[in-house]
Amino acid sequence: MDLAVSSLIELMEAQELYFYKNATQSSGLIGNNDVVILKVNGQWPYNGGTNTDLVKSVIKAIVGHPDGFTGEVIITDNGQGQGSMDHAQTNSYYHDQSNSEVGGMFGSYHVSAFLWDTIRSRTVADFNDADFRDGYVRNTTWNSDTEIYVSYPKFTTEHGTHVSFKEGVWDNTTxxxxxxxxxxxxxxxKSHFIYGVTGCIKHYMGVPQGYIAPSVHITIPHEHFSIAQGGLATLMVETRAPILNILDMIWINANPLESSSKRGPYGNYDYTTYTDIIGASQDPVALDYWASKNVLIPVAMLSYVTYSSLDPDYEPLSPQYVGYGQMEESFHNYLRRSKDVLNDAGLQATMNQTKMNVFVTELEALKESDPNALDPLALVLVVILPISAGIIVTVVVIMKRRRK
Structure with missing residues (x-):
C-alpha cells in the first residue's frame, strides 16, 4: 500500500497537484507543521470502514514530508453513536488492524485517533469564547435551503493541540x-439503503453533531434528512472542505438496494467485492460520479440486472428489495444539489463526465527472492484534477503478502 500511495502522490504532482507544501511548492497541500485530520469511516466494522492499511500509508506519506514533519495527524470520525476507532474486525489485510492501532505506530510523531462520538452529546462554544471543553459548536440558525443546523467538532488532542474543525488550530496567544x-x-x-450510494459527499455525515431536531424527526438526527437537499455540501462550505478526497474502493459493497438485502452501508466480508482501486480528487462530486459509473455499476452488473439506485444519472427513486421503506432521495438528486451548493460557494464540482480525461500507465512489479511469499495484484489509482476536472488512471502492479 505504501507504493500505491507514493505512486498516487507522484501522479498528482506530475499534473501539478502537489502533496507537499514547501519553499519550492507554495501551492502544495500539506505543510510540514500542519495539523491534518484524516476523516475516515469509523462507523462500520469489516469492510464497511476505511481500509486501515490505506490510512497507515497516507500517514506515512504525511510524516515523510521532505522538510521534516513537526505537525500532527488525527484519525477521526463521528459514527453517530455507532462509531469506534477499535473495531475488532476491520477493513485491512489481516482483518484486525484498528485505527487506534495505526495511530500508535508512529513513535515520536504526533499521530492519534479521536472518536467524535464521545463528544457529540455536548454542545459547547468555541475556544475563542474561552470554552475549552470538547464538544460540538452548533449554529442556532436553520438553513432553509438545505435544511440543516450546521455544526462542527472542537476538541483537544492527546498531544494538547486545540482543534476547531471550522476555525482551525487555536493558540492562546495568537x-x-x-x-x-x-x-x-x-x-x-458502497451502496446505501436510503441514498443509493455512499462516497465522498455522503461521508461528511461523520462530521456534524447528529442533532435530533424534533420538528424533523423525533429519533433520527436531522442531518440524515438534509443529505437529500445538499446539506453536507453546506457543511463543507460553512465549516471546512477537504483539501483532498481519497476514495477507498479496495473492497466495495456493490449490492443495489433494489436487488439485494446485502446493500450498504454494511460491509460484511461476504457482502463486498475486491476491486483494489483508490481514487483521489479535490472535487468530491466528480469523484463520486466517476466512481459510481466506472467502478460500482460495473461490479453490480456482474450479479444483478437492476441497479438504477447506483446510477448518478438516474433521477427517480428505486424501490427497496426488502425492508425499511423507500429511499429518502436518489443518488442523482442529492449529488446534483450538493454540486449546486458547492458551485454557488465558488468551489469546483462537476457531474459532466465529458470533461474528464483518462490516462493509464503501468509500473513494473517488485522483484522478490521468494515468489511463493508474494502475490502480484493490480492496483488502480484514480486522480481527478481540479479546474480541468481531468481524470488520470494509473494501473500499478504491486506485490502483497498472502494471508497465511
Missing part, C-alpha cells in the same frame, strides 16, 4: 490559525 488545519476525506465507496 488565536486561530485556519491555514494550518487540513482535512483529508477518506470514505469507502
Amino acid at each position: 488565536g486561530f490559525d485556519s491555514d494550518r488545519l487540513k482535512v483529508i476525506n477518506m470514505p469507502v465507496l
Whole structure:
C-alpha cells in the first residue's frame, strides 16, 4: 500500500497537484507543521470502514514530508453513536488492524485517533469564547435551503493541540490559525439503503453533531434528512472542505438496494467485492460520479440486472428489495444539489463526465527472492484534477503478502 500511495502522490504532482507544501511548492497541500485530520469511516466494522492499511500509508506519506514533519495527524470520525476507532474486525489485510492501532505506530510523531462520538452529546462554544471543553459548536440558525443546523467538532488532542474543525488550530496567544488545519476525506465507496450510494459527499455525515431536531424527526438526527437537499455540501462550505478526497474502493459493497438485502452501508466480508482501486480528487462530486459509473455499476452488473439506485444519472427513486421503506432521495438528486451548493460557494464540482480525461500507465512489479511469499495484484489509482476536472488512471502492479 505504501507504493500505491507514493505512486498516487507522484501522479498528482506530475499534473501539478502537489502533496507537499514547501519553499519550492507554495501551492502544495500539506505543510510540514500542519495539523491534518484524516476523516475516515469509523462507523462500520469489516469492510464497511476505511481500509486501515490505506490510512497507515497516507500517514506515512504525511510524516515523510521532505522538510521534516513537526505537525500532527488525527484519525477521526463521528459514527453517530455507532462509531469506534477499535473495531475488532476491520477493513485491512489481516482483518484486525484498528485505527487506534495505526495511530500508535508512529513513535515520536504526533499521530492519534479521536472518536467524535464521545463528544457529540455536548454542545459547547468555541475556544475563542474561552470554552475549552470538547464538544460540538452548533449554529442556532436553520438553513432553509438545505435544511440543516450546521455544526462542527472542537476538541483537544492527546498531544494538547486545540482543534476547531471550522476555525482551525487555536493558540492562546495568537488565536486561530485556519491555514494550518487540513482535512483529508477518506470514505469507502458502497451502496446505501436510503441514498443509493455512499462516497465522498455522503461521508461528511461523520462530521456534524447528529442533532435530533424534533420538528424533523423525533429519533433520527436531522442531518440524515438534509443529505437529500445538499446539506453536507453546506457543511463543507460553512465549516471546512477537504483539501483532498481519497476514495477507498479496495473492497466495495456493490449490492443495489433494489436487488439485494446485502446493500450498504454494511460491509460484511461476504457482502463486498475486491476491486483494489483508490481514487483521489479535490472535487468530491466528480469523484463520486466517476466512481459510481466506472467502478460500482460495473461490479453490480456482474450479479444483478437492476441497479438504477447506483446510477448518478438516474433521477427517480428505486424501490427497496426488502425492508425499511423507500429511499429518502436518489443518488442523482442529492449529488446534483450538493454540486449546486458547492458551485454557488465558488468551489469546483462537476457531474459532466465529458470533461474528464483518462490516462493509464503501468509500473513494473517488485522483484522478490521468494515468489511463493508474494502475490502480484493490480492496483488502480484514480486522480481527478481540479479546474480541468481531468481524470488520470494509473494501473500499478504491486506485490502483497498472502494471508497465511
